[in-house]
Amino acid sequence: MDLALTPAQVTLRDRARAFVVDVLQPLEIELERGGGRLPSETASDVRRAAIEAGLAGGELPREVGGRGWSVLEQVLVHEQYGQVTGGLWSFIPGAYDVLRHADAEQRRRYLEPSLRGERFGAYAVTEPGAGSDARTLATTAVRDASSGDWLINGEKWFVTGSANTDFMIVQATVVEGEERRPTLFLVDYDTPGVRMTADPDYMHTYADRHPQFVLEDVRVPDSARLGDVGAADDLTNEWFVTERIHIGARCFGAMERLIALAVEWATGRVQFGERIFDFQGVSFPLANSAADASAARLLTREAAWLADSGADRKVVHAKASLAKLFASEAAFICADRVLQVFGGRGYMRDNPAERYLRELRVDRIWEGTSEIQRLIIARSLERRGVGRVVG
Ligand SMILES: Cc1cc2nc3c(=O)[nH]c(=O)nc-3n(C[C@H](O)[C@H](O)[C@H](O)COP(=O)(O)OP(=O)(O)OC[C@H]3O[C@@H](n4cnc5c(N)ncnc54)[C@H](O)[C@@H]3O)c2cc1C
Numbered sequence: 001m002d003l004a005l006t007p008a009q010v011t012l013r014d015r016a017r018a019f020v021v022d023v024l025q026p027l028e029i030e031l032e033r034g035g036g037r038l039p040s041e042t043a044s045d046v047r048r049a050a051i052e053a054g055l056a057g058g059e060l061p062r063e064v065g066g067r068g069w070s071v072l073e074q075v076l077v078h079e080q081y082g083q084v085t086g087g088l089w090s091f092i093p094g095a096y097d098v099l100r101h102a103d104a105e106q107r108r109r110y111l112e113p114s115l116r117g118e119r120f121g122a123y124a125v126t127e128p129g130a131g132s133d134a135r136t137l138a139t140t141a142v143r144d145a146s147s148g149d150w151l152i153n154g155e156k157w158f159v160t161g162s163a164n165t166d167f168m169i170v171q172a173t174v175v176e177g178e179e180r181r182p183t184l185f186l187v188d189y190d191t192p193g194v195r196m197t198a199d200p201d202y203m204h205t206y207a208d209r210h211p212q213f214v215l216e217d218v219r220v221p222d223s224a225r226l227g228d229v230g231a232a233d234d235l236t237n238e239w240f241v242t243e244r245i246h247i248g249a250r251c252f253g254a255m256e257r258l259i260a261l262a263v264e265w266a267t268g269r270v271q272f273g274e275r276i277f278d279f280q281g282v283s284f285p286l287a288n289s290a291a292d293a294s295a296a297r298l299l300t301r302e303a304a305w306l307a308d309s310g311a312d313r314k315v316v317h318a319k320a321s322l323a324k325l326f327a328s329e330a331a332f333i334c335a336d337r338v339l340q341v342f343g344g345r346g347y348m349r350d351n352p353a354e355r356y357l358r359e360l361r362v363d364r365i366w367e368g369t370s371e372i373q374r375l376i377i378a379r380s381l382e383r384r385g386v387g388r389v390v391g
Helices: 007-033 040-052 071-081 097-101 104-115 232-268 280-308 313-341 343-347 352-364 370-383 386-390
Strands: 121-124 140-143 150-156 167-176 179-188 194-198 212-220
Touching: 007 040, 007 071, 007 352, 071 232, 071 280, 097 104, 097 232, 104 179, 150 167, 150 179, 167 232, 179 212, 179 232, 232 280, 232 313, 232 352, 280 313, 313 343, 313 352, 313 370, 313 386, 343 352, 370 386
Parallel strands: 121 167, 140 167
Antiparallel strands: 140 150, 150 212, 167 179, 194 212
């Protein structure tokens, strides 16, 4: 792996850093105090600024209107997004990269307006009865023989998106006789039969919400099918792998900021006539987190580099799980240590360490829990060989 960044990659990283520091970080307290909400004019200003900064749609290929960043370039940017609390980076216009498989009409209706910050999508896989084990998803899509339309029935939970979200990519099982094939559909929220049943609050105060939906006889045309019948597992797994790498990168970014804040504070704070940084009880936990952060950064960049170099997809899958598992667990511990270094001030909501401690917890749950990452890694050790997973 070549660890040196090209001048273009450095420029991209610095552009993302400037956007995070100048535009997003100043909004953190307002978002926290507003329960995850910003005034709509502020949100529009952020979206416009993100488009002007060349950050919208970075993950999508140029052919479909994105910026065509390599996975390593995506990581460099997400390392910066991790430096802001409240998930504020989610205001940057974009779309789930599964939409690269959209046909021309779907691009016009969903992808292009998403990249302009005019439409907002969610990805609905999880159900009340099926989380880690997606093989047991109960949402069905049945073809109406007379019209060719699909009738979708089911319930989806944790459907993440901004308050303006207006469509979801639904994973449903197409039932044709004995055959059951997982398939994706694009469903507008205003389609008859789509009903939001709950919009719960969570541990974090995020810009995104995670509501629950019931879909009852939701009729969509065949043109709403995203990809082939039976393609959903492959398409969703493709998204999981990239998203796990992004999570690893954001967790590294969070750790970098947390450690910087802690060092700044601890080298200035005096107790018992000495800087608290000079007590090893304070500085050694930070040294441990510095080691963790460096390892998380390397693991994540390695997974990205392998993905970009066309390595065996199964090995990339295992490496993405390694990166997410390590980075998310280390980042949570780092937030806890940094909160402790701040003492009582660390427990205040205006302190980033307090917010990070609540926010980083979910990185051990979504896009596959830590236990599921361990399952993937353990299986790969046996099937791909230890040398290819850890080497
Ligand atoms: C804030 C938030 C946002 C989310 N956003 C989305 C979204 O946008 N779209 C979406 O589809 N989903 C989303 N999810 C759902 C998320 O992906 C699931 O919560 C996650 O996959 C776990 O599923 P579950 O909650 O049903 O837990 P379960 O699968 O019921 O697991 C419960 C516990 O059992 C453990 N466990 C399960 N199986 C095994 C096993 N084989 N070995 C060892 N341990 C096991 C798990 O690790 C976990 O600790 C979101 C969740 C949250 C909290």
